[in-house]
Amino acid sequence: MPAFLLAAAAILGLFLPQWLGGAATSALVVIAIFAIMAYGLDIVLSDLGEVSLAHTVFFATGAYATGLLATRTGFGAWGTLLGAMLAAAVIALLLGLLTLRLREFVFSLVTYAAAVVAAAVAHNWNFLGGSDGIVGIPTFDLSLGPLVLVARNDAELWPYAYAALLLVLWFVARFRRSRLGLVAVMAHLNPRLATMSGVDIARTRLAVFVLSAPVTALAGWLYAYQRAYVGPDLFESYFLVLMLTAVVLVGKRLLPGPLLGMALVLGQEKFLSFGGDVDAIILGLALILVLCFVPGGLVGAIRPLLRRLRPAPTH
Amino acid sequence: MNLVQQLINGLILGHAYALIAIGWTVLLGVARLVNFGHGQMYMIGAFMAWWATAPLGLPYPVAVLVAVAAGALLGLLVQAVMLRLTLEQNLVSIMIVTLGFGHVLRGAASLAFGGTPQVLETPPSLIEFELAGAWITAQDLLIVAAAILVFALLRGVVERGRLGRTARMVAEDPKLAQLAGIDVTRVYLAVFAFEGAAVALAAALVAPRTPILTSIGFEEVIVTFVVVVLGGIGSVAGSYLAGVGLGLFTALFGGFVSPAYTTAASFAVLTAVLVLRPGGLAAGRAVR
Numbered sequence: 001m002p003a004f005l006l007a008a009a010a011i012l013g014l015f016l017p018q019w020l021g022g023a024a025t026s027a028l029v030v031i032a033i034f035a036i037m038a039y040g041l042d043i044v045l046s047d048l049g050e051v052s053l054a055h056t057v058f059f060a061t062g063a064y065a066t067g068l069l070a071t072r073t074g075f076g077a078w079g080t081l082l083g084a085m086l087a088a089a090v091i092a093l094l095l096g097l098l099t100l101r102l103r104e105f106v107f108s109l110v111t112y113a114a115a116v117v118a119a120a121v122a123h124n125w126n127f128l129g130g131s132d133g134i135v136g137i138p139t140f141d142l143s144l145g146p147l148v149l150v151a152r153n154d155a156e157l158w159p160y161a162y163a164a165l166l167l168v169l170w171f172v173a174r175f176r177r178s179r180l181g182l183v184a185v186m187a188h189l190n191p192r193l194a195t196m197s198g199v200d201i202a203r204t205r206l207a208v209f210v211l212s213a214p215v216t217a218l219a220g221w222l223y224a225y226q227r228a229y230v231g232p233d234l235f236e237s238y239f240l241v242l243m244l245t246a247v248v249l250v251g252k253r254l255l256p257g258p259l260l261g262m263a264l265v266l267g268q269e270k271f272l273s274f275g276g277d278v279d280a281i282i283l284g285l286a287l288i289l290v291l292c293f294v295p296g297g298l299v300g301a302i303r304p305l306l307r308r309l310r311p312a313p314t315h
Numbered sequence: 316m317n318l319v320q321q322l323i324n325g326l327i328l329g330h331a332y333a334l335i336a337i338g339w340t341v342l343l344g345v346a347r348l349v350n351f352g353h354g355q356m357y358m359i360g361a362f363m364a365w366w367a368t369a370p371l372g373l374p375y376p377v378a379v380l381v382a383v384a385a386g387a388l389l390g391l392l393v394q395a396v397m398l399r400l401t402l403e404q405n406l407v408s409i410m411i412v413t414l415g416f417g418h419v420l421r422g423a424a425s426l427a428f429g430g431t432p433q434v435l436e437t438p439p440s441l442i443e444f445e446l447a448g449a450w451i452t453a454q455d456l457l458i459v460a461a462a463i464l465v466f467a468l469l470r471g472v473v474e475r476g477r478l479g480r481t482a483r484m485v486a487e488d489p490k491l492a493q494l495a496g497i498d499v500t501r502v503y504l505a506v507f508a509f510e511g512a513a514v515a516l517a518a519a520l521v522a523p524r525t526p527i528l529t530s531i532g533f534e535e536v537i538v539t540f541v542v543v544v545l546g547g548i549g550s551v552a553g554s555y556l557a558g559v560g561l562g563l564f565t566a567l568f569g570g571f572v573s574p575a576y577t578t579a580a581s582f583a584v585l586t587a588v589l590v591l592r593p594g595g596l597a598a599g600r601a602v603r
Contacts, residue, residue, distance in 0.1 A: 051410050053351075098586060105349045106548075108410050109540050110589065112351065116533045117582040124575040237533075241418045244411050280422030287415035291408045292397050 010166055017158050026154040027270045031263050032161040033222045036168050037239070038246040038258040040216030043175060045244070046252040048208045049188035050104075054095055054111035055243055057118045058088040058213040060234035062220025064122070067134035067230035077142045081221050088217030089210055096209040100202050119235030133231025140225040154226065161222055165259070168215055173255055175211070184208050238280070245287045251297030320449035321570040322563065327455040329562020330462035331521045333555050335535050336542035337465055338513035344549020345473060345482040346506040348401065351410055352393065352417030353539055354532025356511055359420055360386050360518030361527045362428050365435045375437045382519040383512045389420075390511025394504050401503050402489065417532075424529040432526040440523045458520050465513070466555045473551055482506060537578050541585045 017025040041055045062084035069075040069083045095114055099107050122128050129135075140157060142149040151157040175181045187194040187201045194201055224230050246261035265286070269279050294301045335357065342348045350356070363385045367378035393416050394401065400408045439453035473479035485492045485502045493499050525531070541561055546553030561581060568580045 045407075049407060051407055053414070098590065102589065104406050105410060106544070106589075108351075109349075109544070110585070113537050113540050113582050113585060116537050117579045119533070120576070120578045237414075237418060237421075241415060244414065248411070277422045277426040280425070281419050284415040284417075284419035284422065288396065288412050288419070291412050291415075292400060295408070 013162060013166075014159060016162075017155060022155075025158060027266060029154045029158050029161050029226060030270075031259075031266050032158075032165040033219050033226060034242060034266065035246065035259040035262040036161075036165055036222070037216050037219035038243045038262055039168050039172050040212040040214075040219070041243045042247045042258045043172060043181075043184075043208060043215075044212045045247050047176065047181060047184045047188065048205060050205065050209075051108040052111050052209065052212075053108055053240060054092075054114045054118075055212070055216050056235055056237070056239045057095075057115050058092060058216040059220045059223075059239060060118065060122065060230075061088045061091055061213075062217030063224040063230045063234055064128060064134070064220075065217070066221045066224035067137050068128075070137050070224075071134055077140050077225070080224075081218075084217045084221040084224075085214035088213040088220075092210045092213030093206075096206045100206060115235065115240070119232060122232040122235060129231070131232060133229060133233075135229050137224055137228045137230065151225070157222075157226060161226075164218060164222060168218065169255065169259070171215070176253075176255075180204065180207055180211075238283075241283055241287060245283055245290075248290055249286060249297060251299035254297070254299060257297065257299075317448065319447045321566045323446060323449040323451065324570070325563035325566030326559065327451065327459060327562070328566050329559035330459040331517070331524070332538045332542055332562050332565075333558025334458065334462040334465065334517040335514065335521065336539040336546075336554055336558055337462075337469065337517070337551075338510035339539045339543050340546065340549060340551060340554040341469065341473065341513070342506060342510045343543060344551070345479065345486055346503060347404070347406075347486045348503070348506065349406065349410055349413065350393070350507075350510055351414040351536075352420060353413075353510075353514060354534075354536035355417035355420040355424075356386060356389060356514045356532075357518045357535045358527075358529060358532040359389060359424060360515030361435065361522035361531070362424055362433070362529075363515065364519035364522060365433045365527055366428070368435065368437070369433070375439075379516065379519040382515045386511035386513070386515025386518075387508040388511070389515075390507040390509070391504055393511070394507035398500065398503065402499070404489070421529055421532075428529065430529065432528050434526055435519075435523045437523045454520070454523055461516070461520055462555070462558075465516070466551060469551050534578055537581055537585075541581050544585055545588055 017028055020028070037055070037059050040058060041052060044050055044052045044055075065084040065087040066080040069080045070077075075083065095111065099110050102110060123131050140151040140160070142160065149160075151160055183194065183199050183204050186197070187199060187204050191201055194204075220234070223234075242262075242265060245265055246258045249261035249264060250257040265283060268282065273279055274282070290297060296303070339350065339353055342350055360382045364378045364382040367373045367381040368375055373381065393413065397409060397412045400412065437454060439457050442453035443450055444453075445451075473482070481492075481497055482502050482505075484495070485497060485499050489499050492502075538561065542554055542557045543549075545561065546555070546557035561584065564584065565577050565581060569577045572580070
């Protein structure tokens with residue numbers, strides 16, 4: 001797509017809430033936030049080929065850092081943004097160093113265990129608000145000098161969530177074309193070739209893992225302001241299954257994939273809900289069925305149909 | 316509580332842990348498979364046992380059988396759905412799919428059993444007696460006896476018997492095993508049915524100790540991970556020792572340091588093991 005078309009589409013997206021009406025606004029904001037969350041996991045799962053189950057921790061870390069800094073030290077949104085991303089990167093670095101030499105399921109097992117333990121800690125540690133969490137997070141305020149940038153409700157938050165989403169899309173696209181992104185894919189698909197080409201696989205994995213954490217933490221930062229509350233429910237396995245489903249539903253290594261996947265899942269939950277329990281079953285089933293029967297994702301399933309519709313090329 | 320009491324407590328807890336983890340041990344050691352829905356299968360097993368005793372009024376031994384049968388069916392179902400992934404040895408997708416199954420099971424359990432905590436009351440848990448100052452129940456003894464029995468049986472079957480040899484051959488090289496005339500699909504289905512049945516048995520025996528909620532199962536997963544990794548991935552005897560060791564550690568930590576952070580402490584143990592011997596564990600071939 002030519003650059004100007006992309007730019008035009010990007011600008012049009014800003015007015016989506018006006019077109020879709022008031023009810024859609026909060027859904028759009030949440031889709032943008034959770035899509036950002038999924039993109040962090042996307043580069044680990046799709047490019048590196050590892051299943052990190054600790055991304056809920058990075059999401060919650062972003063939200064908790066925001067909540068703590070905003071309510072206890074009076075940091076503004078810029079300060080909490082920096083704090084959220086930094087805190088997630090530090091935790092990712094520690095977890096990454098710990099799992100540096102672990103592969104496949106042992107890596108996933110440790111990241112999963114880390115997520116469960118983090119949830120237990122958040123429930124019990126008074127410093128983090130315990131089971132009550134942190135309430136009274138102030139209004140989102142990114143004002144710079146005379147420039148007033150405040151968001152008091154979902155409609156006002158949309159431009160910021162949308163801008164953050166575009167930024168993350170740009171970042172993931174750039175990452176995929178960067179040396180690190182290419183090396184990550186090589187280390188995933190052909191580790192022997194990567195080693196022979198002088199690639200330090202362990203370092204590559206660590207770099208991608210640490211890089212992915214602040215992306216997911218960015219979503220946590222926005223979510224803390226959107227809900228004005230941070231609590232241990234952020235560690236719920238719901239978020240993990242949500243992220244995984246968004247990443248695999250439409251098709252792996254497809255730039256708009258996680259965004260579209262998240263829009264499909266949350267669209268169902270917001271506008272076609274059958275109650276929390278049935279929605280949980282639907283979400284889990286979507287994840288299972290796609291991986292077991294449509295490994296290429298929805299795009300992979302549609303592609304052969306499209307090809308059949310098109311007339312066969314003449315040679 | 317004094318040290319002796321905590322030690323007795325730890326021994327009981329340890330046998331419970333070993334029993335909870337045995338399905339994963341076999342899954343991993345025999346078929347090189349994993350199941351991240353293990354905790355939710357434990358939860359379903361506990362609810363099935365409760366459902367069979369309280370609303371249906373069946374005697375406890377029958378309820379245990381009901382739970383075990385349900386667990387085996389569930390295991391079969393999971394494996395039947397993801398059979399293609401198993402045959403491809405696509406561990407990445409298997410991990411995510413089993414996690415998805417866990418999520419579905421939780422949703423289904425909330426739908427079927429609601430949000431009220433239930434208590435599985437069994438006749439043996441009412442029989443109490445004192446042992447060196449610690450109060451233990453017949454249920455506790457049942458757990459210990461069941462764990463020892465299951466591990467002894469498995470050691471005979473998996474590590475010495477012909478069945479175990481066949482399954483290990485499948486784990487080592489599924490394609491070669493198929494050429495040798497082994498029905499690989501059946502082995503995978505059987506191993507997963509065993510995983511489901513074993514965790515349900517553990518749930519039916521251990522769950523009377525705590526309230527049953529649809530949100531339980533996460534602690535059991537951590538316990539399973541620690542036992543499997545600590546015991547040397549896939550080793551039956553190692554798992555037993557690791558389970559008992561972890562039980563003693565948890566009881567002592569919970570009794571003398573902090574009961575709220577026992578899961579975190581188990582994770583610290585896991586971390587320490589992985590840092591100390593990452594090579595041998597990462598390969599996943601500690602014991603053959």
